[in-house]
Amino acid sequence: MVEQKNDFTEWYLQTVQKAELMSYSPVRGSMIFRPDGFEIWEHIQEEFNKYLRSEDIRNAYFPMLIPKHFFMKEADHIEGFAPELPWVTEVGDEKLEEPLALRPTSETMIGAAFSDWINSYRDLPYEINQWANVFRWEKKTLPFLRTSEFLWQEGHTAHIDEEDARRRTLNVLDEYTRLCEEFLAIPVYKGEKTPSERFAGAVDTYSIEAMMQDGKAVQAGTSHYMGTKFAEAFDITYLNKENKHVHAHTTSWGVSTRLIGSLIMTHGDEHGLVLPPTVAAHQVVLMPVGPWKKNPAIMEKLDEIYAELKKLGIRVRLDDSDNSPGYKFNEWELKGACVRIECGPRDLENGHAMLKVRDLADKEKVAFDDLIATIQTHLAEMTPRLLATAKARNKENEHFHINTLDELKAHIETCKKEDKPTGFVLIGWDGTDETEAKIKEETGFTTRNIPFDVPMEKATDLITGEPAKHTLWIARAY
């Protein structure tokens, strides 16, 4: 397998396949989520559903096919999505009267439904979520991170006024941050997107951006305040307390199976996947070692441990295959099993097992009596430790003292020479699309977001040297 430090992208491509998270499919740019990959998504769904329930936001399901005339109602929206839309034009051997788009997102379909369902201020806020497959025909694709079909959740809400809509927009962004950091151990940068990077049709787009180990960014989640733009296009009005028909303010927000890609690029190492126990399909793997077949007491002991862990709801596997210990170690490290327990004849005799945590260097000897508790402790400690590790690495790859295009180019050169990630660069920006375009053209860096907590105010625009209107993060991105 190619080494991570030599070719990060190739390492990623090989790892997601060899670890059986995905397979390619015969349709260009789409992929199969194999059970170990899909299970990560199921855990994310379960966790985010808790937030939805606590906020009384209910799940629904809307049709996937969107009639063309629907899409045309919000001009910016169709303009943004048109080039990537797959169209159903025939059924059986008959041509349809109107082509139907495969949804890239559901603002239009849900907007039309909201228009029917919302009548009075008493109906607001009206808050809905959908877990669904969506389609965007991307030119360049990468498993999990950019595929023609992907899975996501899309929340859609309508509110009485701007204040309440903005409250939800930012509240969700906080929850996405919590989900990434506390649940997935992925540190993120929270901020506002520049106008050119806004969702097609949004007034304001906010994002969380994650930094991969190679210093590149992944936009890990977005939350949009739509103002009344979609309400106007789809006639979402309500009768207010003064008995007047007024437009609702809407929001939408989503995270997708991109999170799985981010997870792997954030934590993986030369041995393969490193996964926080929160989402790992294999939290614990037990394996007999040495001449265990001659010594049935070893398997009896492991069966006992297996049953205890299972009873505690821990996702445990028992590898009693004929493969060699070395083969098994490699395989389960590749697959990101969080804790490995080995037991051979001498271990059994001495009343202990050997325990290895995926992201810690050393094995430890643990007495059988302490084994379950020790495993539980490790599972509890691993996620916050992975977060701390990732945060520390991010710190090294944040760059604050680049003030001109030449300095940025010099930084890129140095990184190339020293084989270091170019990372996130904080710059001053005059607020124009032109300077953004120039940065991208000259360096491949794109604007990530304007951070909520600006670590350091930048006085001048990177390109023009004129006074900066905003301070923002730029980076190369997936």
Place this chain on the structure above:
Amino acid sequence: MVEQKNDFTEWYLQTVQKAELMSYSPVRGSMIFRPDGFEIWEHIQEEFNKYLRSEDIRNAYFPMLIPKHFFMKEADHIEGFAPELPWVTEVGDEKLEEPLALRPTSETMIGAAFSDWINSYRDLPYEINQWANVFRWEKKTLPFLRTSEFLWQEGHTAHIDEEDARRRTLNVLDEYTRLCEEFLAIPVYKGEKTPSERFAGAVDTYSIEAMMQDGKAVQAGTSHYMGTKFAEAFDITYLNKENKHVHAHTTSWGVSTRLIGSLIMTHGDEHGLVLPPTVAAHQVVLMPVGPWKKNPAIMEKLDEIYAELKKLGIRVRLDDSDNSPGYKFNEWELKGACVRIECGPRDLENGHAMLKVRDLADKEKVAFDDLIATIQTHLAEMTPRLLATAKARNKENEHFHINTLDELKAHIETCKKEDKPTGFVLIGWDGTDETEAKIKEETGFTTRNIPFDVPMEKATDLITGEPAKHTLWIARAY
């Protein structure tokens, strides 16, 4: 609202909309699953996932778009599905080289993947499930029961031999039966489909058939034994213990959001939805009555009960709207709330609340001290009671003594005159497609299945009078 007894289908159409289970969508034949409707599906998913986990069948996700040449590989399969397939032919404004079908089912896509993943007998059985949206462009549509897009689970498994594959096929059918009867309180008829009703490409198809209150059938779930037909078409082979490459035996099986329609048609009454507490979005609804606003102690008491029920994981609502009690009663009965608790000033004074169970005639007075326990008992008893009620009704609508086409026509006439359901009719069948076609043409009855437990052997074919090869159920069907 139209009465159930006057026009069952119209009652159904009005009920699913007024109870806010669904809305129509602008795409012909597709529908929106509103939160109360979608939540039923979520509970079914949760329940069936327990079975999958206990059998170590894992969830995965496969691409929705299927290339045309893929579909052509199994001849019966494409022939069966061709007329209903929607095709993606363009992306943006570019024509695709090969049209892509929206999956009506995933045997082809999953078959190709199995071919890659399965190598040795050690890999078998290989068992996968997928929760997904699927498309079949139906001419006549009905919410939940027959829509262009619907949601389902499809299990796909590959086995070492026919015996193991047939074991899974029938084991799943048993689980579907348990799911319908114990979880959804829908009694079902388990049996084998006739050849003309087999899944396109299957060797044998088994089904569970449910009888609606109007006597019509709904095919509620199917399980198919494919033999080696798909294995041959998609090259699913494995190295057996004798080191020879042989074809695997495959199965597939599914239940869909049709179950929601069946649920409503099985239990609903003139007041609206009747739902078993297992899947009801609203298990308990609390409402203050009388001049409760002047008496804040009433809402305090209800808040206390609400908190207790919530803590127990019971899905409880508190209706403190300004609507009249009569309006509230109607609304929550329409929505199928299982238990209603009313509390007014006199109730509070006397230390009790009034309790009404959706499917029982009388209200009861329950002391506050006993309230939580009484609610729990009612929630536990309601599902088996609904099943018993439905079973008793089915019994009345099973007909065993119809032996000729004339007798069947006379039965239909009598039912029409007496305004009774035609129900399920047990007949003798000579095993030919011709007699099946004749029955359908003359009466609109279709063959449901050949029951596993034949209640009574029928000696002669309904049409020809010749000796019968099988005894089977026929009925009108949705």
